[in-house]
Amino acid sequence: MSLLDWLVLCLTLASIIGYGIYRSRRAQNLESYLTGGHSMAWWQVCLSVMATQASAVTFLSGPGQAYTDGMRFVQFYFGLPLAMIVISVTFVPIFHKLNVLTAYEFLEGRFDLKTRTLTSLLFLVPRWLSTGISIYAPSIILSTIFGWDIVSTNLAMGGLLLIYTVLGGSRAVSYTHTQQMFIVLGGMALAGYLVVRLLPGDMGFVDTLRVAGKMGKLNTINWEFNLADRYNVWSGLIGGFFLQLSYFGTDQSQVGRYLGGESIGQSRLGLLMNGIIKIPMQFFILLVGALVFVFYQFEQPPLLFNRAAIETVEHTAEYRELQQQHTRHFSEKKKAVTELSAALKEGNEARIAPLQEQVNTLNKEDAGLRSQAQKLVNAKGGDGNDTNYVFLSFVVEYLPKGVVGLLIAVIFVASMGSIAAAINSLTSSFVVDIYRRMWVRDASERHYVNVSRISTAGWGLLSISVAMYASRVGSLIEAVNILGSLFYGTILGVFIVAFYFRKIGANATFWAAILAEAIVVVCWWLDLTAFLWLNLIGCVALVGIGWLLHLTGMDKKQA
Template sequence: MSEIDWAVLILTLIVIVSYGVYKSRGAQNIEGYLLASQSSPWYSVCLSVMATQASAITFLAAPGLAFSSGMGFVQFYFGLPLAMIVLCITFVPIFHRLKVYTAYEFLEQRFDLKTRALTALLFLIQRGLSTGITIYAPSIILSTILNINTTYTTLCIGGIVVAYTVYGGSKAVSYTQMLQMSIIFLGLFAAGIMVVQLLPADIGFGRAISIAGKMGRTNAIDFKLDWNNQYNVWSGLIGGFFLQLSYFGTDQSQVGRYLTGSSVGQSRLGLLMNGLVKIPMQFLILLIGVLVFTFYQYNRPPVFFNSFELNKLEKSSYSPQLEVLKAKYEQVFQEKQQGVVKLNKALDLGDQSAIDQQRSVLQQADGQTKVLRKELTDLMLKNDKGADINDNNYVFLSFVTRYLPQGLIGLLIAIIFLASMGSTASALNSLASTSVIDIYKRLLNKEAGDEKYLKASRWSTVLWGAVCIGMALYASKIGNLLEAVNILGSYIYGTILGVFLVAFYLKQVNGRSVFWAAIITEVIVCICGWQEVVAYLWLNLIGCVLVVLLALLLQMLSRAGKKA
């Protein structure tokens, strides 16, 4: 990066963090630290909720996902608007009325302590692991820019986020996220415009989308019901609905965001606006990945986007084999480039026969490229068994650093840092609040004063920060980061949602029944996920329905046993 880019990056980060710390000064009690004194307006709630969900993973992995497999991932969010409506009707007024710090306090009032502790524990496990992944995402950027190992960049970035979250608590998170999302929207539009500008003069936005479509990258909608297909309309509407409902309704990282709303109405409005804006935002991010794909049909992409791993191979004893693969890769790209030019001419003429012929040629070239990349990753593993062979997360970053103008590179990288900082800070704040309110205050130290709980919240943030940074050091082994986070959540969210639905709607079910239903369900869901019985989004539906049905069954058996 140039000096201008470094200046833009550093200045943006300093301004955002300083603003959040300044606005959060004076959080002297636990309510101010964990709930920002419930004083946030609806737009702050909306931006904070979006920033918590839109981590650096979104801006690194989503374009890479569209680049490699198309826009089908947007269907993942189709259940979001409906989930927001259900939340506004059911969850928000209940949480506000009970004046809870965490979602799990309600479960003790409705059931018992062990059910509250179980759901809090499930959340802590899931969110702790997921937050490690969100910390790892921006460390990829620094690693690529500085050409150093991600271990050092992970420790650096994790330390910065932990520091300002410990100091400012929920207020620091909310205020920084407002500015973060504003800059993020600006940067995304700028990136989309620049990709189109860098295409050949005769290739406009519409033609770029057409070319990508002929190569199978604009397949945004799939109405076919396939239980093993991760992304189609039905998995998004049904499985996605249950995942989003559980994430926003029972995950403390999100519940903590809208509990900062100054009233039920402000929290509701913030959630509804999030439901309206999120799908177009995600569509835009994926669309940028599709445009980058078209760009790389005219400009030779790297043989491997993770430059750090490629440099290691170039310096190894396998360098001669790498050069042979590079030569083959260059030849395949030249053939593909000629095919794209012919496809563009066929599109100009409207010659369907020629279009179909060139599409077939390009699909074959795509297949050859994948074979060569597989040979390359095999070579990397021979050289280093611990090599990170998933370069999906580096596609957009590589494009940004190589082709965008000075200043804009620094801004876009700042955006990815800001997104990571926002989501990570929210997660750490939620982990601290759950640990202190549901575990420490309830089980370990019931009679301490407010100052003691505030101190425990800060130390809990530090502890969870260390745990999440430790998880981040192993995140390179799990493939596409965006999918990894959602897969991990799908193992747990359905179970937790089922417990809350029983609490809200099945008044005849007691704590013992729902507790054992949740444990049995979690075992079944983990087995289904491990064996890949269905696509991961369906695990949310399975988990939720199983908890409800098993809780009813166990309650009936309990009553029958008492009568006998």
């Protein structure tokens, strides 16, 4: 990186940390430390929930996913607006009126302590693991670019955000989110603009879309109902609805954000605006990836985007042979894509179809070469999956000085936003649901704030330790979502029973949660369905089993 890039990066990070420290004042009691004292306007709530969900993973893996798999991932978010509506109607007023600090606090009043604790643990474990993955995501940027040791990089990444998260709690987290989202969206818009500018002179934005579309990268909609297919309209609407409902309704990292709203109305409006903005934002991030894909039809891409992985195999005869084939394919493909682009401009239908077929055949063959190279890396004990490196590699290689620093800052800032919220939520649940409820019940407010600060630092270090092992989990964005899907369905089921099945009591719900979680894990382990459906399975299983157990009289025995 140039001096200018370093300057942009350091200034951006310093401004976030400085602002976070400035906003750290006034956290005098546990409520203000964990919820920010209910002071957020709707637009702050909206930006805060968006910043919490959109981590560095979103901006690293998203464009890479569009590069390798097209834009179909956008369907994953179709259930989100519907989930925002249900949460605004049901969850928000209940949580606000009961004035709870965590979502799980509500469960003790409705069921009992063991159900509250179980649900809290079902949240804590996956949230801790996924926070580790979220720390690893920006760390690979540093380690790849500068050749830094990954352990030190993870420690540096986690340490920066801990400065203001430990000091200021939820209030500092929410305020920095606002600043972070402006930087992130501005940076990505600039990247999208520059990709189009870097394309050959005669290629405009619409021409680029036409080429991307003909090469199957603009596949935003698939109407086919297929349980084994990860992303289609139905998995997005139904499976995605349950995942987003669980995530926003029962995951403390999100509940903590909208509990910070100054009223029910402000929290509701923040969530509903998120329901309107989120899908276009995700579409735009994926579109940047599709544009990068078209760019690489005219500039030869590396066979693999992860340079560290290439270094492990580049000396082998097999890799050199693959590299030569890749270079030959590229020349042939570039010629065909140029002709296809010209035919599309002219509207020459007779030429378009055969050229499209030729381009896509060459593309498949090249994908085969990439796959073989990935297998070579895997055989050497490395990680061949380079989805997370595609966008980063493009940024470093082709974007001008200053913009590289800004986009690296975007990745950092996005990461800090989601990790800070996650660590704050881990602290909330641990301190409120476990420490204060079961271990030390009647201490002073100051004691709980201090314990919360220690807990925040502790969860930060635990998450960093998970980050050390995150290199082997493939696409990071999918790993985070799969991890969530394993637990969210069950957690959501507990809340659905609490809100809508008043007759089902604590014992039935508790044992139904354990059995439903076992069913979800078995479905995932045996690979019976795409991961989005696990949310539905967990939720439906819990409600169904809970109802059956209730009919057996389990709850009466408790009474």
